[in-house]
Amino acid sequence: MSGIQDALEAALRHRRDADELLLIADETAAAHLRWAGNALTTNGSVRSRRVTAVAVRDGAAGVHVGLVGHGGALGDALPGLVRAAERAARDAPPAADAARLPEPWRTPSWAEPPGGASVDAFRDVLPGLAEAFAAAGQRRLYGYTEHRVVTTYLAASTGARLRHPQSTGLFDLSVRDGDDSAWAGVTAPDLTGLDVPALAADLSATLARPGRRVELPPGRYEVLLTPNCVADLMLHLYLAAGARGALDGRTAFSRPDGGLPLGERLTALPLTLRSDPHHPLLPCAPFTVSRGTDDLTAVVDNGLPLRPTRWIDEGVLTALVQTRHTAEQTGAPLTPMVDNLVLEGGPDAPTLPEMVRSTRRGLLLTSLWYLRDVDPASLLLTGLTRDGVRLVEDGEIVGTVHNFRFNESPLSLLARATEAGRPVPALPREWGDYFTRMVMPPLRVPDFLMSAVSPAT
Numbered sequence: 001m002s003g004i005q006d007a008l009e010a011a012l013r014h015r016r017d018a019d020e021l022l023l024i025a026d027e028t029a030a031a032h033l034r035w036a037g038n039a040l041t042t043n044g045s046v047r048s049r050r051v052t053a054v055a056v057r058d059g060a061a062g063v064h065v066g067l068v069g070h071g072g073a074l075g076d077a078l079p080g081l082v083r084a085a086e087r088a089a090r091d092a093p094p095a096a097d098a099a100r101l102p103e104p105w106r107t108p109s110w111a112e113p114p115g116g117a118s119v120d121a122f123r124d125v126l127p128g129l130a131e132a133f134a135a136a137g138q139r140r141l142y143g144y145t146e147h148r149v150v151t152t153y154l155a156a157s158t159g160a161r162l163r164h165p166q167s168t169g170l171f172d173l174s175v176r177d178g179d180d181s182a183w184a185g186v187t188a189p190d191l192t193g194l195d196v197p198a199l200a201a202d203l204s205a206t207l208a209r210p211g212r213r214v215e216l217p218p219g220r221y222e223v224l225l226t227p228n229c230v231a232d233l234m235l236h237l238y239l240a241a242g243a244r245g246a247l248d249g250r251t252a253f254s255r256p257d258g259g260l261p262l263g264e265r266l267t268a269l270p271l272t273l274r275s276d277p278h279h280p281l282l283p284c285a286p287f288t289v290s291r292g293t294d295d296l297t298a299v300v301d302n303g304l305p306l307r308p309t310r311w312i313d314e315g316v317l318t319a320l321v322q323t324r325h326t327a328e329q330t331g332a333p334l335t336p337m338v339d340n341l342v343l344e345g346g347p348d349a350p351t352l353p354e355m356v357r358s359t360r361r362g363l364l365l366t367s368l369w370y371l372r373d374v375d376p377a378s379l380l381l382t383g384l385t386r387d388g389v390r391l392v393e394d395g396e397i398v399g400t401v402h403n404f405r406f407n408e409s410p411l412s413l414l415a416r417a418t419e420a421g422r423p424v425p426a427l428p429r430e431w432g433d434y435f436t437r438m439v440m441p442p443l444r445v446p447d448f449l450m451s452a453v454s455p456a457t
Contacts, residue, residue: 005111008155011053011078017086018055018066020101021157022302023078024291025051027114030148031121037140038133045118051078052291053085054299056101062094067292067299097244097293097325099300104159107286114151115165121147121191125171128196135197136175139204143173147191152289160303164285166339168436170427171196174387175203180213180400182206183367183387185228185427187436189283206366206388206397214391214399216450222362223448224355224392225413227426227440230343232368233381234273235428235435237410238341240379241311242295243326251295252379252411253320260330264317267414271345273312275338281425282437284339296337298323309335340437345420352442355421357395363448364390364397367429379409384454386429404450419444 008023015021031045048071055066066088070081125145132141147169154162169191174183182203186194225233246253246260255261277286288304290297301323311319319335327334356364371383384405391399421442428435 004114004153005155007078008153011082012155012157014079014082015055015086015157016083018057018089020056021082021085022054022056022101022160022299023051023155024054024289024302025049025153027151027153028148029115029117030146031117031119032144032146033119033122033125034144035129036142038136040129043119051081053081054302055082055085055089056098056300057086057089059094063098063100064089064092065095065098065300066090066092069291095293097298097300097323099324101156101158101160101300102303102324104156104161104303105305106159106161107163109163109165110153110161112163115149115167117147117149121169124194125191125196128194131197132200136200136204139175139177139207141173141175141200143171145169145171145191152285154287154289154303156303162287162303164287164289166284169194170432170436171199172427172432173199173203175200175207177204177207180207181387183429185429185432187425187427187432188281206390212399214401216391216401218404218450218452220447220449222359222444222446224352224359224362224364225443225445226352226364226366227424227442228429229365229368230440230443231426231428231438232371232430233408233410233413234341234343234440235431235438236371236381237379237414238273238311238321239296240376241320243320243322243330243332245295246320247326247329251376252409254377260320260332261317262319262332265315266312266317266411267315267417269345269414269417269420270314271312271343271414271420272310272314273341273343274308274310275340275342276308277306277338277340278308279340279342279437279439281439282340282342284437288336296321298325300324301336304334304336306336306338309338339435341435342423342439343420343441344423344439345441349420349422349441351422355419355442355444356392356397359392359395359444361394362392362444363401364392366390369430371430374407379411380407381409382407382451403454405452405454407449407451413443413445413448416447417443417445
């Protein structure tokens with residue numbers, strides 16, 4: 001075993017005033033590159049560590065939970081962290097959703113050292129960037145790429161010993177030509193084989209095609225949402241789909257009778273929204289990792305084994321994110337949050353270019369930005385288009401349109417969508433540093449509300 005496991009084992013032996021003790025250690029290694037105006041500007045690598053201690057204590061009035069986090073070195077800091085978590089549990093009131101820790105189990109990789117990240121991860125990216133810079137001409141390329149490995153260790157006094165190395169590669173590219181721009185984001189476990197010149201050429205082609213700018217008023221338009229746009233919207237839906245918030249009457253999934261809307265049809269399209277910790281393109285932790293309690297997770301659920309879950313099954317809502325406590329309240333199956341998300345339709349779905357060719361008149365939205373909640377009860381969001389609104393007429397992109405502010409609900413969009421395309425790996429632009437493991441289709445929505453023209457450029 002490496003030093004991190006030994007330190008956690010030693011810290012567990014310092015348990016004195018808690019019936020159960022849980023420690024989560026996150027070892028992060030990351031390397032990054034940034035470029036602007038067709039030249040590399042910064043590069044670097046970082047390593048960091050954070051340990052979270054959770055103490056569970058039985059009391060006469062119920063179960064008390066204490067939570068304390070610490071960043072930096074291990075060693076002498078961990079006994080103090082354990083003491084602080086035990087004090088927090090002793091001082092905390094009984095929590096309604098508190099419980100003893102789950103049944104222990106062990107991952108085969110527990111004894112392995114943390115994963116690493118270095119600039120070697122960019123061996124395909126750097127030559128590709130040089131080629132793209134040389135071919136750019138008057139256009140200017142801006143962007144950022146990162147390879148990050150977070151190795152999570154979870155050790156509990158119950159005997160649980162779990163480890164998961166999460167590798168994430170991210171590539172973010174913008175191409176500008178005068179006052180026009182285009183953006184694309186790519187994510188994968190690593191960046192091996194990424195064809196940067198092809199990606200830059202595809203973006204440049206969208207700038208070269210329009211040839212004219214078009215002014216359009218606010219109103220409702222048929223739109224094609226790229227997979228990256230759909231990723232941002234579906235992530236908002238997923239983060240609002242906690243059973244706790246629904247039961248409390250605070251979300252779009254709340255119902256007047258206090259129940260859950262399981263079994264309700266959300267869309268006429270045969271769309272399935274699902275998560276799978278063992279998805280071949282989107283591998284993620286096969287157990288619950290929670291560093292705090294909120295509508296979606298509970299610290300006392302750390303270490304729960306995760307399994308494939310269908311949130312929407314062919315258009316019908318089949319599950320909300322459940323903790324053990326909400327599952328007991330509702331009698332519905334325990335369906336904890338999983339760190340990836342897939343939206344898919346039928347097997348013969350068209351590609352995005354095919355959807356463009358079948359469009360008589362509409363707007364192609366390539367990325368969204370600054371999404372904010374307006375009304376949680378309907379999941380209404382407001383946001384901006386960014387880096388490329390294209391006018392499509394008779395199956396061709398014929399112009400670039402200014403940006404808009406829009407007001408839409410992901411739930412309403414699903415209900416009104418008339419076509420879903422072929423799903424591909426997608427990166428939510430606004431959430432790209434938080435939630436990256438998604439596969440999404442393009443969507444056609446016939447009456448997307450552009451509430452105002454945006455001066456953003």
